[in-house]
Amino acid sequence: MTISWLQAALLGLFASLASMPGMGGSSIGNYTLGRPLVGGLVSGLILGDIKTGIMVGVALQVLYIALVTPGGTVSADVRAISYIGIPLAILFVHSKGITGEAAIAAAAAPIGAAVGTIGTVLFYGTATTNLLWQHIGWKAVEKGEFKKLYAVDWVYPWISHFVFSFLPTMIITKFGPNMVELMKEHLPMDGFIMKALFTVGALLPCVGIAILLKQIVTKAADFIPFFVGFTLAKSLGLNLVASAVVSLIFAVIYYELEVIKSARLTAPAGGGEFDDDEEDI
Incomplete structure (x- = not known):
C-alpha cells in the first residue's frame, strides 16, 4: 500500500480541520473529526481500507480516551494521532501482514503514542503563530478598523494551519511509507524489538483507561x-x-x-x- 499526493493532501486537510486551536471549531473539529475513532474512519476511507482504519482508530481511541487540554496544556495532539499516526499504522499493518483485532491494536498503539507526542510541536506552533493574528486584531480594534477582524478570525488562521497542520501531515504521510519499509526490513516480526513493541502496545490502552478512571472515580x-x-x-x-x-x-x-x-x-x-x-x- 502506498499513499498518493492526493491522499496525503486530503489527510492534511482533515488534520487542519481537526487541529486545535480548531480550524473546524472545537465541537466539529477537535472533538469530532479529531477523535481517533472518527479519524480512523476518515483515514480508512481515504486510503481505501475502512476496516483496518476503524480497528486502528478504536485502538488509539482507547489509548487517548482521557485526553484533555486544561488551560492549553497538551500532552498529545489529536491531529497528529488521527491523521498521521493512523495512516502510518495502517501502512505498517499492511506491510507486516498483521491480522486480527488484538494484533492490530498492539501494533498501532506505539505508533500512535509516538506521533501524538511529536504532534505537540504542531499544536504549540499553531497557537504561537495565532498570537500574531491576535496582535493584529488588537491593533485594528484600537484604530477602530473593525472590518479587519474578519480577516483576523477567518483568513489569517489558515496560514497557521497550512504551515503547522496541512504541510507536515501531507509530507509525513506521503514519505512515511519509506520509514515503514525500513522498519519492515530491519525489524523482523520474530525479533526482540518487535516483540517488545507489541508487548508495550498491548499495555498502552490500559494507561488511557486508568487516566479516565482517575478522573471519574x-x-x-x-x-x-x-x-x-x-x-x-x-x-x-x-x-x-x-x-x-x-x-x-x-x-x-x-x-x-x-x-x-x-x-x-x-x-x-x-x-x-x-x-x-x-x-x-
Whole structure:
C-alpha cells in the first residue's frame, strides 16, 4: 500500500480541520473529526481500507480516551494521532501482514503514542503563530478598523494551519511509507524489538483507561458500573454498542434516584405547606 499526493493532501486537510486551536471549531473539529475513532474512519476511507482504519482508530481511541487540554496544556495532539499516526499504522499493518483485532491494536498503539507526542510541536506552533493574528486584531480594534477582524478570525488562521497542520501531515504521510519499509526490513516480526513493541502496545490502552478512571472515580462504589461493562462483554459476549444500550437502563435508574434525592432535599421539613400568616381573631 502506498499513499498518493492526493491522499496525503486530503489527510492534511482533515488534520487542519481537526487541529486545535480548531480550524473546524472545537465541537466539529477537535472533538469530532479529531477523535481517533472518527479519524480512523476518515483515514480508512481515504486510503481505501475502512476496516483496518476503524480497528486502528478504536485502538488509539482507547489509548487517548482521557485526553484533555486544561488551560492549553497538551500532552498529545489529536491531529497528529488521527491523521498521521493512523495512516502510518495502517501502512505498517499492511506491510507486516498483521491480522486480527488484538494484533492490530498492539501494533498501532506505539505508533500512535509516538506521533501524538511529536504532534505537540504542531499544536504549540499553531497557537504561537495565532498570537500574531491576535496582535493584529488588537491593533485594528484600537484604530477602530473593525472590518479587519474578519480577516483576523477567518483568513489569517489558515496560514497557521497550512504551515503547522496541512504541510507536515501531507509530507509525513506521503514519505512515511519509506520509514515503514525500513522498519519492515530491519525489524523482523520474530525479533526482540518487535516483540517488545507489541508487548508495550498491548499495555498502552490500559494507561488511557486508568487516566479516565482517575478522573471519574471518587469512591470505591464508582468501580461497580465500570466492572459491569466488562462483565457484560465477557460473560454475555456483548460488543461495545450492545453494552452501551444495556447501560442506558442503569443511567435512567441513577437519574431517577438523583431526582428523588434532590426533591427530598428541597422539600419543607414539615412535609406540608406552611402558612405563616397570623390567624384572624
